[in-house]
Amino acid sequence: MNGNSKDMLKLDNQLCFALYACSKEIISLYKPYLNAHGLTYTQYITLLVLWEQDSLSVSELGNKLLLDSGTLTPLLKKLEKSQLIERVRDKDDERIVKVYLTEKGRMLQESFLELPQKMFCNSGIKLEEAINLKAMLNQLLGNIRKL
Amino acid sequence: MNGNSKDMLKLDNQLCFALYACSKEIISLYKPYLNAHGLTYTQYITLLVLWEQDSLSVSELGNKLLLDSGTLTPLLKKLEKSQLIERVRDKDDERIVKVYLTEKGRMLQESFLELPQKMFCNSGIKLEEAINLKAMLNQLLGNIRKL
DNA sequence: TAATATTGCATTGCGTACAATAAGATTGTA
DNA sequence: TACAATCTTATTGTACGCAATGCAATATTA
Numbered sequence: 001m002n003g004n005s006k007d008m009l010k011l012d013n014q015l016c017f018a019l020y021a022c023s024k025e026i027i028s029l030y031k032p033y034l035n036a037h038g039l040t041y042t043q044y045i046t047l048l049v050l051w052e053q054d055s056l057s058v059s060e061l062g063n064k065l066l067l068d069s070g071t072l073t074p075l076l077k078k079l080e081k082s083q084l085i086e087r088v089r090d091k092d093d094e095r096i097v098k099v100y101l102t103e104k105g106r107m108l109q110e111s112f113l114e115l116p117q118k119m120f121c122n123s124g125i126k127l128e129e130a131i132n133l134k135a136m137l138n139q140l141l142g143n144i145r146k147l
Numbered sequence: 148m149n150g151n152s153k154d155m156l157k158l159d160n161q162l163c164f165a166l167y168a169c170s171k172e173i174i175s176l177y178k179p180y181l182n183a184h185g186l187t188y189t190q191y192i193t194l195l196v197l198w199e200q201d202s203l204s205v206s207e208l209g210n211k212l213l214l215d216s217g218t219l220t221p222l223l224k225k226l227e228k229s230q231l232i233e234r235v236r237d238k239d240d241e242r243i244v245k246v247y248l249t250e251k252g253r254m255l256q257e258s259f260l261e262l263p264q265k266m267f268c269n270s271g272i273k274l275e276e277a278i279n280l281k282a283m284l285n286q287l288l289g290n291i292r293k294l
Numbered sequence: 295t296a297a298t299a300t301t302g303c304a305t306t307g308c309g310t311a312c313a314a315t316a317a318g319a320t321t322g323t324a
Numbered sequence: 325t326a327c328a329a330t331c332t333t334a335t336t337g338t339a340c341g342c343a344a345t346g347c348a349a350t351a352t353t354a
Contacts, residue, residue: 005260005261005263005264006198006256006260008263008264009195009198009199009256009259009260009262009263010195010199011192011195011196011199011211011212013263014192014195014263015173015267015270015277015280015281015284016170016173016174016177016266017192017195018280018281018284018285018288019166019169019170019173019284020170020174020188020192021213021284021288022166022170022284022287022288022291023163023166023167023169023170023171024170024213024341024342025213025288025291025292026162026163026166026287026291027163027167028342029291030163031342040308040309040310041167041310042309042310042311043309045158045161045164045167048156048157048158048161048164049158051153051156052156052157052158057332057333058332058333058334059331059332059333064158065158066168066171066172067310067311067312068311068312068313069332069333069334069335070310070311070312070313070314070334070335070336071309071310071311071312072333073333073334073335074309074310074334075309075310078309089333093319093320093331093332094318094319094320094332095318095319095320095331095332095333096319096331096332096333097332097333097334109153109156112156113152113153113156114152115156116152116155116156116160116161117152117155119163120162122291123162123287123290123291124287124290124291124293125286125287125290129283130162132283133162133165133280133283133284133287134162134165136276136279136280136283137162137165137166137168137169137280138165139272140169140173140270140271140272140280141165141168141169141172143270143271143272144169144172144173144176144269144270144271145172146271171311171312175312178312187338187339187340188340189339189340189341190339204302204303205302205303205304206301206302206303214340214341214342215341215342215343216302216303216304216305217304217305217306217340217341217342217343217344218339218340218341218342219303220303220304220305221304221305221339221340222339222340225339236303240301240302240349240350241302241348241349241350242301242302242303242348242349242350243301243302243303243349244302244303244304
């Protein structure tokens with residue numbers, strides 16, 4: 001990686017493309033497991049958050065997932081239609097819509113308990129490298145979001 | 148990061164989410180620069196490939212960008228409408244559509260020569276870390292795509 | 295060479311992803 | 325208590341991203 005301007009415009013020299021491609025390819029590894037339960041990746045990570053902490057508002061979910069209401073509103077409506085969550089407008093502050101897991105939604109967690117381990121194996125990466133990689137990504141994410 | 152199944156289902160413990168979030172956030176850093184020239188990120192990386200090697204077929208572009216024809220066909224039509232590329236069906240094999248930069252498309256590269264350097268600074272990451280991170284991502288990508 | 299298989303692109307449909315905007319509710323303050 | 329500012333969600337429009345399908349062109353093979 002030298003400093004030549006045109007070399008740096010090569011796709012293979014771009015960190016951003018490596019991130020973009022890796023993200024898509026790893027998500028594609030999840031798909032067969034998620035499709036088996038009728039879920040998309042975005043729906044899955046939304047459930048991950050709710051399994052960790054139930055009863056969040058749309059904006060709280062958005063903050064954790066880095067998604068805005070334009071993405072979340074239709075997605076949450078689909079999860080509601082699948083009877084995995086309920087959307088309830090807050091009585092005290094009617095601007096807020098709170099999201100609750102249904103019993104069905106809560107139970108669904110059981111089906112995914114082994115998935116992280118399975119995905120880790122599929123990735124063919126070493127544990128130490130995965131930890132290292134995630135740490136670097138989180139630091140990069142922190143840098144960006146502080147701007 | 149211990150081995151508890153429920154802990155591994157926490158969003159913060161998921162390498163995939165770190166990739167997904169990082170990818171989106173870095174792409175969002177590109178947007179102001181790309182919008183100034185009427186480009187999206189996907190259109191930009193398509194041009195990156197063509198600046199490096201002109202006259203590729205749709206499938207060759209797809210192999211490099213890891214995108215399929217359902218994504219590329221409408222995107223290439225937009226770039227053609229902007230007069231940055233031309234799409235020409237191959238005379239020898241009429242199944243093939245070859246993509247050529249126009250003079251306007253070739254000249255546009257000049258506007259982006261400094262962008263990689265600028266984005267690197269914006270990311271607040273150290274050079275050594277960026278190199279390390281990209282290497283790990285490319286290795287991970289290689290692992291996945293060998294399956 | 296006729297039948298079959300494969301290849302390469304285009305189309306459709308669904309689901310994000312996000313900017314811009316709208317609309318309703320709440321809060322702060324004069 | 326008006327009322328402006330802010331907050332929160334919803335809607336709209338544009339652009340991917342990909343699976344599934346269609347179809348025309350080419351390659352293969354019996």
